[in-house]
Amino acid sequence: MVPVAARHASQEPSLDEDALNALAAVLQPDLEACNRTIVARMDSPVALIPQLAAHIVAAGGKRLRPLLTLACARLCGYGGERHVKLAACVEFIHTATLLHDDVVDESLLRRGLASANAVFGNQASVLVGDFLFARAFQLMVEDGSLEVLSILSRAAATIAEGEVLQLVTQNDLATSEARYLDVIRGKTAALFAAACEVGAVVADRPDAEAAALAEFGMNLGIAFQLVDDALDYAADQSVLGKTVGDDFREGKITLPVLVAYQAGDPADCDFWHRTIETNEQNEADLDRALHLMQGCGAIRMTLERAQSFATAAKAALAPFPDSAMRRALIEVTDYTVSRAR
């Protein structure tokens, strides 16, 4: 379980996160209540569960997804407290998927991605993820809205579909951009969309507003994942604390790779086949990959694509009148793209 948690915890706040911090500040009492709910409800008489969950839930997470639920509920004029518990559900589902992402196969373990101190390893990650997932549904049942249950159970199924699709396209350079977008819509954006839509549902707003917020979240989620995929080849470690090249070493199919592969000459294509498809890599390969991407503008193109999804996200907020919460959501959307600059 260590790689994900470490990556998570290492994303320390930076100047670029001002917008997210501003949103957290506006929502401070809600966010604190949400954090209390998270800690209280991940408890279990089986001590390993809160221990392992705390490792990932409590350690340095930006709480972006639950913040979206809290913000969208307030944007819709909601004055109650139900959104706090539902924001915790969203974070539990997110954490469960992080824990399950973390399950690695023997081949990956051999490549040195797993830590030796992962005593319970894969099995504990899977089971604690299952617990948090089940607990999320228990919280939703306590809330009592079948509409919320419908939105989040559909999102959970879509996330799993996106993750399986990612597995199927792994190492496959013939993956189309459309299919890559299907993957990130499923594995990332579906939960962003659901997190936002739930805000309108607790506020009992018309379907059109719920749909607008789902649209906002979906586009924001796609932009977020595109930027994340670009950062994996471009992050300034001193600023973002992110390691360059994780995706490359895993042979993950992301837009920067697809763009560089499609722009490459035969020698470049051989390089990509060897490093991504066959996953045979040596120390100089990451530098060459970065060089090829720079040469064809793959990172710039990926960020431009992210920018257009961010623009679509902001446009989806049109039905909502100007307010501090609307401005904060727009700033977070801008931050999502600007963090890569």
Next chain:
Amino acid sequence: MVPVAARHASQEPSLDEDALNALAAVLQPDLEACNRTIVARMDSPVALIPQLAAHIVAAGGKRLRPLLTLACARLCGYGGERHVKLAACVEFIHTATLLHDDVVDESLLRRGLASANAVFGNQASVLVGDFLFARAFQLMVEDGSLEVLSILSRAAATIAEGEVLQLVTQNDLATSEARYLDVIRGKTAALFAAACEVGAVVADRPDAEAAALAEFGMNLGIAFQLVDDALDYAADQSVLGKTVGDDFREGKITLPVLVAYQAGDPADCDFWHRTIETNEQNEADLDRALHLMQGCGAIRMTLERAQSFATAAKAALAPFPDSAMRRALIEVTDYTVSRAR
């Protein structure tokens, strides 16, 4: 994923399964509708999902848990069709846990339990399990009963707790019998209890009847797991198609092991420490384990314990008047214990 699926598929019907077959026959139209629902609702545009799910859902499963939901609904005089979809939910949750049980760590892979043809291995098992789990909740939301959602989301959390507790007690001979019973209550019996309770809820019966059926299912589930644990050291392969010694090779803590360990002299205790705790085994060890168990009556004691839970299960059916369905449930309970003879 092969070991679990193979174990599953290899449990061919035998004479001992007459009672279960009789229950399936009484409920044939319901069971066929449930099977159709299972196949229809495990579908996904991501082809690997139905492929992998079919491997385990459609292959040779006895459908014991969904049969309990169907039977308990009919026992309660239910005349509708909702129980069919909910029985499919129960099977999806069960299948998800089988897929997640199947996730093995590197150490286990090295011991030769995983098959070379497990191309997608752990990750696919986890993600398809997640999909089925999410899909189960989608089906419950379609059904629309918050009470059913409450029962099955609580059961799902309890299953995860039981599985984590099993992981924590793995290889630990100091595990008490009470703790072992906590493990099997969680990992196995909680879903039996929920499957039965749901039958009373769809039939809109009083709480006392729902509680009685939950009690029936809980005791039946404990008996079932105790017999399963006994069979792992006693099954006649030609009759049950089950391999002796799987639990032993995994160093799993089950009642036969605990009884034999506690009855052992110092030399025996050294043997159990080496084989179960340190998990250092050679070819002759299984025979010695079986011999020690026979000497102290560990299998007999385990089966007697199972018998007393089966008796408690049948007693829990007292509130229900005699009927063909009640007799079929009693026969299935008797079969659960008798299959070990």
